Structures are given as structure tokens and as C-alpha cells.
Amino acid sequence: MPTKSIHDIAASFSRRGVLAATAGLMLGLASISGAKAADDTIKVGVLHSLSGTMAISETTLKDTILFLIDEQNKKGGVNGKKLEAVVVDPASNWPLFAEKARELITKDKVSVVFGCWTSVSRKSVLPVFKELNSILFYPVQYEGEESERNVFYTGAAPNQQAIPAVDYLMKEEKVKRWVLAGTDYVYPRTTNKILEAYLKSKGVAQEDIMINYTPFGHSDWQTIVADIKKFGSAGKKTAVVSTINGDANVPFYKELGNQGIKAKDIPVVAFSVGEEELAGIDTKPLVGHLAAWNYFESIKNPANEKFIKDWQTYTKNPKRVTNDPMEAHVIGFNMWVKAVEKVKSTDPDKVIDALPGIEAPNLTGGTSKMLPNHHITKPVFIGEIKGNGQFDVVWKTPSLVAGDAWSKELDGSKDLIGDWVGKKCGNFNTKTNKCLGSGS
Amino acid sequence: MPTNLSARLCTFVLSLFLIAFALPAFAGPFEDAVAKFANDDFSDTEEAIAAVASSGNKLAFPIISALQDGRLMADSDSKKVYVTGADGKSIDAATGEAVASVPDSASAVRLNNRLRRSVDAALGSLTLQSPDVGTRLQAAQSVFKSHEETALEPVDAALAKETNKSVKTALGEARAAILLFKSDATEVEKLEAVATLRARGDQEAMALLTGMGDQPASVTKAAASAISSIQSSLAVWSTVQNAWYGLSLGSVLLLAAIGLAITFGVMGVINMAHGEMVMIGAYTTFVVQEVIRTRYPGLFDYSLLIAVPLAFLVAGAIGVLIERSIIRFLYGRPLETLLATWGLSLVLQQAVRTMFGPTNREVGNPSWMSGAFELGQITITYNRLWILVFTLAVFAILLAMLRYTALGLEMRAVTQNRRMAASMGIATSRVDALTFGLGSGIAGIAGVALSQIDNVSPNLGQSYIIDSFMVVVFGGVGNLWGTLVGAFTLGIANKFLEPVAGAVLGKIAILVLIILFIQKRPRGLFALKGRAVEA
Amino acid sequence: MTPHMLTRSLDRGATIFLLVVAAIGVLIPLSNLLLPAGSVLQVPTYLVALWGKYVCYAILALAIDLIWGYCGILSLGHGAFFALGGYAMGMYLMRQIGTRGVYGNPILPDFMVFLNYSKLPWYWYGFDMFWFAALMVLVVPGLLAFCFGWLAFRSRVTGVYLSIITQAMTYALLLAFFRNDFGFGGNNGLTDFKDILGLNVQAEGTRAALFALSCLALIVGFLICRAIVSSKLGKVLIAVRDAESRTRFLGYRVESYKLFVFTVSACMAGVAGALYVPQVGIINPSEFAPGNSIEAVIWVAVGGRGTLVGAALGAVVVNYAKTFFTSGMLAPYWLFMLGALFILVTLLLPKGIVGTFNAWWDQSKEKRAAASTSAAAEDGVTQPKMAE
């Protein structure tokens, strides 16, 4: 049976289709592998989502790096070379993060990358940085349980945020009963696991701990807030430890405010709510609720005041707020500059080896230090939400806290340490004196 | 509530000032206590509060209420403490003498949650005999919360004088709470206390009973039975509460879906950008509030009322624009429409992102939208209540519009038989545009309401689009009542599942159920039968 | 595939397409491996990985075109089958890590260790064997598609309703895989792979091999699709697309036909996902996002639905554009362009690139025919006029 129509169609188009495909391929090769690094500048990759759901948080960090590069170039750049930012948009799409990382390193030949926000984005670029042996500075508080040769973690590890906050609530507020509420992804899971272990070690009974997980962007909090209320009315002082992810916080706090849960009855301490998030809420009903960070915009300190002033001039927006991950980028950036100047080169291996031990002033008056496990030392502050969307620091750690890559509270990791100086290993088991797995 | 409480307190403060000035100031421990405020140390401040409150000094009340409202200024160098009145006049807290001005070096004494609680407790016993009923009630309740033995005498004193019924009960409960924890209270007193709390029968009462520590056997027994009776009544209430939450969630779903029921249900147009219409409505609210904040702060409580028509117009206009420029070329090709509008939604999101920035925008709740009231043992928040009312109103208006107005008639005509309608001189293309505009406009209105409970961010729409489609498909396309029933069914089902299965599993379960349901009834709950289906 | 089917499905165009894919599949890896790095003709590993990804997307696009272009089933949940195939492969790769995980646990993947799993969940059994994983890559998506389709098609859920519930399906899976209790690594998914069949996934050789393999898969997939659409079954599918109830009245079990292609298509999507994961290095729930599935449908629309080659082409073109526009100055405007593309294609290019071209080609051919043998053409053209 002749089936003319279909076949002719196929015949006629696919010839052209093919041509187009090949043309596309050629174009691809030309445009992508065509670019090569200019020698008179040092290229700095910026890998933050500018579109999609994570743009909410990450756009600011992109601006921060551009701002820092601008400042550095005013000072004459690094090793006599100007810095040049290469901005890409991974569009809140995790595989695209990996692709863009690869592009930055291979095609644009950047010497360092500042980027990522969510754990999953970091996880998806990890193999790339390992394979191509480049450097990533990761500025966000995260669940820990990681220490990679090519990554430097300038955000807080759990022991630099969660545990001090719990200590504060026990000491200052005499809290006896705990709600651990979080969005269901790895950071809250791990943090809550660590906290649960820690609380039990402090003699809190199982029935005094309530753990609750909600999906991303959860917007109907009626039931959960009511449960918290019920849980809180069992005659013991109760507090909520919130690892709820950015977007879900606004409806959560609105529901809290409306159902009349006052901070003085059931305080909420949050690890993911900073100045940026509060900018979206009317904070008057929330006065007294807490947040634990390593930096607050409201901290009185010349360095901080100067930074805020310059930042607001740079962004031409006198209302533009600053927050903790921004400070992390500031510290990380300065550490990298120092390291590059120290070894007079941007060669990844040299810089990676030079970074541990490097010190850089943080914006809260102290000096942070890069540790052998590629985490840094930070002060921990507890801030109370004020009516104006800022925080009032009510407590701080007496000294800087060193970031633990591996949590002491988890069975899996209590014997592990990361040490890239002596042991040259990210997950060294101190019991067996073995470097687990392939290490890097 | 706290705001107008402090307002009442202020008036009360001033009245007390007059007395305060008349009398000569005390000397000795009181001054030392006051001076402690200047140490800027939370534990010192706490001691100071206790000492001042128990001093019986006439200045105690003004000082502590000033502390509560952040009007108590302390100078850490000179260790001097000042009370600045609401009217700007200031006095020296230690002596009560008026001072010309507070030195700049002085800053407000800081509080944390623990101190706020002790301030409440102190104020409670201090204001038990305030002339104002509301204040007395507040005082009684805060004493109930803190139930410190020191408050027993003031409570008894107040009880003796108290005439107002509700305040009397409140005081009674406060007294009971104190006695229950008072170590040297007699067994009889404690049993009475338990009875009173049992009568109160809410979670706080239960909290006290469960947390009262070791007591005489008879008391523990009575408490146990009281607890169980309270629990059983609370169990019933929690069902009621779930139902209410279900309704409120349902109303949100309905609000989000109702515009879709027009564009999809009546016109058969799959508008993937529907969520973005909602978002545009929310941003309209934001803009309105910004203008009001900067120009006419007085109007803030009316901001939503102003935003509703505006949101309708803005979203509606955009809707008409979309229909004219895109949709109308795609009639009869629903799947293409779906793709085009999805693309549109991406564009709109990114456009808003570039215009207003990627971060959330603050949309405040007007006073009548914030707070809650107790109905029996359940809390009903005003914003949820108003949204429910609002949704039903919108629904009713829409129904009426479709049934009784010329446009409604034309719409039904066009959707039932386009050719016939055209031949009868109805400008079908105009009707299409208006119908789509109407759907989008309603989505915009939904945005105004949702801005009260959710983020105002470029992603707002995305979080509602799938649910909206579920509601419409589940309820039965082309049938507004179906949408109504569908929304509330899903809402309530969701809320009864949530406590059992948890939020995530609950949502998954609902989705699976809908998928299975569609198999049974491919055209939803309220499906049209017969030839109409083919058309 | 019986020989006559092969010959029937291989017309000129199909052959050329296959040749080009084969050429790419051979040349790119060779140039990447043999030529010295930096030489003009050498394809950097970065591009091998990138194009490997495109090829996987092309397979997914083929799968969608088979059901949408030829049978009128618009699935907005095909990303789900893609992701399931990916997860099956990911689970195999996770098991291959063995003691090289950060906790050095021989059995449990890292995420299970820090979520305190005492032992491996039953549904992870067997995935340490490649053949089993490979089987699951086909079985899991296929089975889901079969059950889903059996319910949906039997109760005659069609058109928009079907699209919407497929969307609900993938959305439900998205939520499910987000849950850490589900045992698939929650939001982070599966990552940090080491080996595939004993070869280091990062090694250039492996990448090249994977790329070649993807091209092979694309070729096989294309052949299967061609065989189906050029058989009588293909005519039935088109009949179902154009006049479903008419087909019923001719005595065809429409639901079994739909079920067949839907399942085949799902399996293809699964394979695409399985090849995608080792080349991208991560699989996580975001692959289930309804948006991804809709985007994949757009690739097909852009290339031209009902034209297989167009689908593959569309996937490559759109994703190349994505790569291109998400870097540099244009970065913030990428979504504008993608959105505009959706709208413009549906409005101005309903047949897609290939379809439109093809229509033009046929016309010009008819003209040429008319020029040569005007009599026959007149007969053919004017007859209907007479009749009306």
C-alpha cells in the first residue's frame, strides 16, 4: 500500500531539519568554545539565580559580589589585575546550576565562583567543581555534614546557629518544651535531628519535643499554628524553633500574629528569617520573636555602618537592607583576595592550600578565620524582631564559634573531622584514623 | 488590642501623676531599685521591676507602664532614670520631680520576653482596681497567666470591690490559679480552685491543672477528672475547628478558582496565566497601600475597599488585552491556548519581578482584618472570616450577574451557541473579550484577599494555579455551583486529612483522590449530560 | 522489529536524520578524545556533556511527539516518566558509590546515614545490579503509564481533562519525592555519583561513551517511533486524533491503542531520563515540576508536532537558546524570551518550524507539478468546485 502523504512529508522536511541541526551544532561550538579568558583581568564567576523561585533571595547576593568587585577594583584590583565579574543565571533550576558552573570554569575560565543558596544547588555543582578543580564560596547557613576540598563554607554550620539559639532559650526564657517546625528538605531535617539529639542530651523528654514538616511554600498554617498553641498549653514554657524556608514564613508569621500567639507566650526562633524576609511582613505583631544569625544589619559597629552606607550608595537605594549571607560573601571575598595576594597567583591548588588560616574582619567587629575544614569562625547573635523590621540583639556568644563540618550530635558523623591541611581529607574518622570514602 | 490597652494605661498614668506630684517622694531602697534600670542588664532590670512593683510607691505604676511602652529612659553613666509621658513631659523616676529634658545619653530600657512577662505580672496586680473595665479585665487575665502569690492580696481586695460580672469571674479564675500553686493554701481552697478552672474549661485552664505539680491526693483526683472533662469537650471543639479551617481553606480555593470557572468553565479557555492575574491583584493592593501610606495615612483601614475595584479593573483590563491579542486567535484550540497562556504567565512573572523586585512586598492588614476572637473553645481569625464572607459575596454577585444582566445573558447565549447568538446580532467577539475580562478581574479581586494571608511575590500565582484547576475540574466544568461545592469539599477534606496524614501526605492524598474521581466521573461532580456535552 | 517494518519506516528523510545523528554521535566523542585540547576542531568535554543533555531532551521530545502529534494525547506529566527513569538510574549509581560515600557506609547512601536509616528500604534492593536498574528504567515509568492510562483512557478522559490530570499526577509525585521519609533523598535527590559499570562517570572517556550511547538511544527511539507511525497502527492513531468516535464506530478499541502508545512513550521518556542522570550528575524532585513537562511540550510545538524530526530538532534548538541566553547580559531576560517563544510559536507557527517548512515545500511541489502536467492538476483542483 503506498502511504504517500506521510512519507513525502518526512522526506521533504527532514533534509532541511538535518541541515538546521548541524548548523545549530556548529553555531554552538563556535559561540560556546569560542570565548577565551583575557589575561589582563581576573575573572570571578557569580552563580546566583536571577529568575525563578530562588531569585527572591539570590539576586541580592549577585549584587553584593558585583559591589565588592567594584570596591576592590577602586583599590586597584588584585595583584595589579582588575577583577571582572562573569554573571550567569541558573534560573532556580538545579541541573542548570551544574551546567552553568561547568560553563563558568571551562568556557569563561573564572578563577573562583561565588554562588548557590539552596543545598541542592550546591550538591548539584559539587561534582563539577571537584572534576574541574575550581573554587566555590558558599555563603548560606546550611546543614553541615560536608567538607569538600574545592568548597569554602562561609555560612553558618548548625553549631554556629541552631545550638546557641537553643541554649539561649533554655537559659534566658527557661523553655522546657520544644516545637521543631521546618520545611521538608535536608537543611531542616538535619538541623532538627541535631537539635533533637542535643535537647535529649540536655534531659528534655521525647514527649516535650514536637517535630513538624511542611512542603515548600506552604501557605495554609491554620492547623499547624493551632497545634503549636495546643502543644504550648501543657503547662510548660514552650518555644518554636523554626527552620521554615523563606517563602512560607510570611503566611506562617501572619497566622501566628492573627491567632494571637505573642512572643512572650510562645517565642519563635528562626534560622532562615532575616531582614530580607521581614521586609515582606508587617512586623508589629511579631515583636519579640527571635532569629539567630551571625550578623544583623542593626549591629552598631563602624565597619558595619560604613558597609551599609557604601552598599546603599552603590545600589542607589537608601532603604536597601543587608543580611547574613551578604556578610558571608563579604568575608569570603576578602579571604579569597588575601589568599590570591599571598600566593601571587590564582592557581586553584595554590589558593586552596593558602586559604586555611587566612583571617578577614567580619562586619560585627571581630575577625573571622578560615579553618582547615573550610568553614570559618563566626560570632552568634540572637536578635529580637522590632517593629521596624530590624532586629535588636539580645544575646551574643562571648567569643567566635568555630564551624563544625561534622556534627558532634549525629551518630553517623560524631567521629568525623574535616582537615585539608594536615590530613588532606574532608571526612577523616578520628576513631579509625582513616579517611573515609574517596574523600574529595 | 495591646495598642488601645496602652492607650487606656496612658490616660490612667496621667491621672496618677497628679497624685504622684502631690506626695513627697520616698527615700531609700526604692531609689536603688530604680537605679538598677540604668545597668542595661536583663537580670538587674528584672530585680528592679520586682522591687518597684512591690514597693507600694505611687511612682511604681507610671514607671512600669512606661517600661512596657518603651518610655522609660535610663542614662547608664549618671545612673539616672526618667519617665517620659505620652505628652512628652518627663519626670525623674526616682523622685517624681519634673525634669526639663532627658539627656541625649539616655536610651530606652530594653526588654526581652522574660521581662515582658514580669512587666505584665507587675502591671496586672497594679491595675486590678483601675477605673476602666477593660483594663481591669486585662489585669485579671495577666494575673491569671502569671499567678504569682504576691498578687493574691490585690486580687482579693479587687474581688471585694468588683461589681462587673465578667471581671469578677476573671478575678475568681485568677484567684483560683494563684491558690492552686500557693503551697500553704488549704485543701478546700485548692478543691474550689480546681472546680473554678474546670468551669473555665479552656486550654489555659488545662495547662494550669496539668502543670500544678504535687498536691494532696484529693486535689490531684479532682484535677484529673477536671482535665478529662475539659479534654473531652476540647476534642469536640477540635472537630468544629477542623471544619472551620476547612471552610476557610475552601473559601481561598474558591476565590482562586472562581475566575477560572468563568474563563475555563464557561468559555472553555485554559488560562495558565490565571494565577498571574491573582498576583497582579495582590500587587495592585500593594501599590494602593503604598500610596495611602505616603499620602493619606488616615485611609489605611479602607485600603482594601479601595483596592478591590482597582484590582478588578487592572486585572480585568489586562485580561481583555490578553483576549484581544492572543486568546481570540486560538479559540477551538484549547491545548494551544494552554501553552500560549503558560508562556504568558512566565512573561508576567518576570515582568513583575523586574518592576517590583524579586523580594516579597509588604501588604499590611487593616485593623479590622487582624486579630481573632474566641468562639467557644476555637479561635476564629478576622482575616479568614472576612475572606470567607467576601468570597461568598463575590460568588453571589457573579451568579446574579450571569443570571440577570444583559451581559450575563449574552455570555450564556454565546457560550451555548455561538453562531446562533451571532446571527441574533450579539457582538460575540465583544462578549468573549468581556467574559475573559470578567474572569481575570475576579482573579484580581482574589489577589486582594490573598494578599492578606500569603506572600505578595512574583511566585504568588504559581502556588494557586494547579489547585484552582483541580477545583474546577473536580466541581464540573461550566457549572459555578460545582466550583463552589468542589472548593469546599476539597478544603474540608484537606483539613480533616492534615492532622492525620500531615500537610504533605494530605495534599498528595487529595491529588490522587481527584485523579481517581475523574476516572469515575470524567466531567466532574456536576456534569452536563446529553447533547450539550458534544457541543 | 520485522524487516518489512524497518524498510517501511526508512524513507529518505528519516535516513538522512539518522545519518546525521549517527555522525554527531561518532564525530563529537572522537574529536573530544583524539584531538589535542584547545585545537579549533576539538570539542571540549563541557560541550560533550551539554550536547549529551540536549540529546536526552530530544528523546523525551520524541516520546511526547509520538502521543501528542500522532494520537492527540497532550500529556503535561511526561517529565514524571523522565524523572522516574532518572531515579532508577540514580539509585544504581548511588549503590555503586559503596564505601566511597562521605560516611563510608558500604550499603546505605549518605543521605540515609544522616537520616538514621538502620537498613536499606526494600525498594532499593536489586539496584546494585545494572541489569535490574536498566530493567526498572523501562518498567517503572511503563507500569505507571499503563495503570494511569488504563484508568484514564478506559473512562474516556480526553483532551484538556487528561492534560490537567497528568499535571496532577506529576505534581503529586513532586510532593512525594520532596518528602525525606520517602527514601529518595528528598529535595537534594541523588547525587555525587562515582562509577557507572566500573567506569568513572567524570572521566572524559565515559562522558564521550555516554554521549554516543545517547545518540544511539535517539536513533533507536526514532526508529521505533517511525515504525509505529508508518505502520497501519500509525494510521489508526491519526484517525483517533482526528475523529475518535468515528474510529470507535469502525470497530477499533481506541483505549487500547492510546494505552499502547502512551506506555511506549513513557518507556522512551524513562530511557531519556536514565541517560540524562549520569551526564548531569544529579536527579532530584524538581524534575517532576509541572513546568518542566510543559516546557518539553513546547520543544515539540516549536519543532513541529507530528513530525518526529521536528520534535528532536525543537528540543535541541530551545535548549541551546536556553544555554545561550542564560549567560551574560541577557541573563535576566531569559524568561521573557522563553515566554515570548511559547506565545509566538502557538500564534504564528502552529505547525512548528518543520511543519511550516513542510507545508511550504508541498505547496511549491504542487505548483511545480501543476506547471508540468496542468491537465491532471486541474482535474484534481477543480473537481470539488464542480461538485459544490
Added chain:
Amino acid sequence: MNVMDTRATSAMLYLDGVHVSFDGFHAINNLSLTLEPGEMRAIIGPNGAGKTTMMDIITGKTKPDEGTVLFDGVTDLTRLDETRIAELGIGRKFQKPTVFESQTVQDNLLLALNVDHSVRGTLFWRGSKAESERIDKVLETIRLTEARNRLAGSLSHGQKQWLEIGMLLAQDPKLLLVDEPVAGMTDVETHLTAELLKEINKTHTVMVVEHDMTFVRELGVKVTCLHEGTVLAEGTIDQVSSNERVIEVYLGR
């Protein structure tokens, strides 16, 4: 296969007391009607008389609320779906011609052929000589031999009508249901169609629904007039058209 029904004793099609209503509207009301094997029956009646709904019921598209529908005296059609009924040997031509517009004329016929309709069968199908001969013959009968390779969509209205009838022939059912075959045809075409149907009737049982009285007259077969879903009158065209109530219904006197 032998298309003539050997069991001439029992009716080919037997409807008794059939009721259907859509949302309260009674489309079919206690409808009873029998069709003998080899017979050709013309069904007339004003719009909304339930002609098409009746066909929907016979072909399984609509399920009756009550009543019996028997095929070949034995098979209860109300229990079966469209596909099964088609397989039994009931072919249907729709009111508005529905052919597979994007496929060629001969592919349309190919699809209609009553050969293996299973997925497997069609997937591994390879054309046979017998099949192509059948198709050529049908093309001959419906006068579309020249147009065999044209897309069905490019045919004229009349040609589409014929193609659909041709598909019925290719399907070769025991019973043909033909809904308004001459709607929108020229007089010439109408005449030819009548001829065609008579030809077909030699080997098949046929039920024709038509408004066009001249056409019905030309067929010269027993006529049934439906009104409001029930049989109003039955007999020769002259008897029926002279029937008081029929005239009343049509002229609304």
C-alpha cells in the same frame, strides 16, 4: 463472509419500549421498531424527533434508561460499547460527514476494512492483494478512484458523504445506519446516492434517516415517521404522507 442473514425468521433489529431522557427532556419515549433482515427502512420525522438519538442507542453511544434493543434477535446491544457493536456488524454514517480528513481517501477505506483491528494486528500489518482489491472495488462503487491519493479533507461535501458510505461498504456490516446521506447534495448527487443505497441494499440491511422526501420517495421503501421520540406512523411513503397526524406534525396545523 456471508452477508445475507440466514435466520430470516427473527428480526435483524428489534427495539421495544425504549426510553431516554437528558436532564428531564424525553428524547426517546417508549420507542418500538423492528427491522427485518435484508430490509431497507427510511426514517423520517421533524427536528428533535429523536432520529439521531435512536441511532446513538443502537450503536451504543447512548445507553437507554429502559427498554430492550436486540440485534440479530439475540444480542442485547444495551450492554455493549461502540467498538463491540461495530465488531458485531453494525456500521454507521454520521449526520455530518466524518471522515479522517488528514489521511488519503484510500487510507480511509483501509482503516474501515473489517480485518484484524487489534493493536498487534495493525502494528505488524502488511498490505495483502485481497485488501487492495477490495479497496479498488469500493473506490469504483463510490466513484472516487481518481481521488484515491487525495487527502479526504480536500474532497467536496458530496464526495465526503460517498467516502463515508464507502467506508461502510469496506466495513461490510450486516446492518447499515445511514444518517442524512444526501444533506447538502446536488440533485444529481442525490439521485446517484439513492442508486448507491439500493445497490447496497441488495446485500445489506439498511436504515436511512432523511428529511429529503423526493429522495425517500426515490428509495421507495417502507417509511417510519418518528415524533417526540416515538413512532407516529409506519407504511409506504404515500400512506405515511397522507396520515393526518403526520401532516399535523409537519405542517403544525
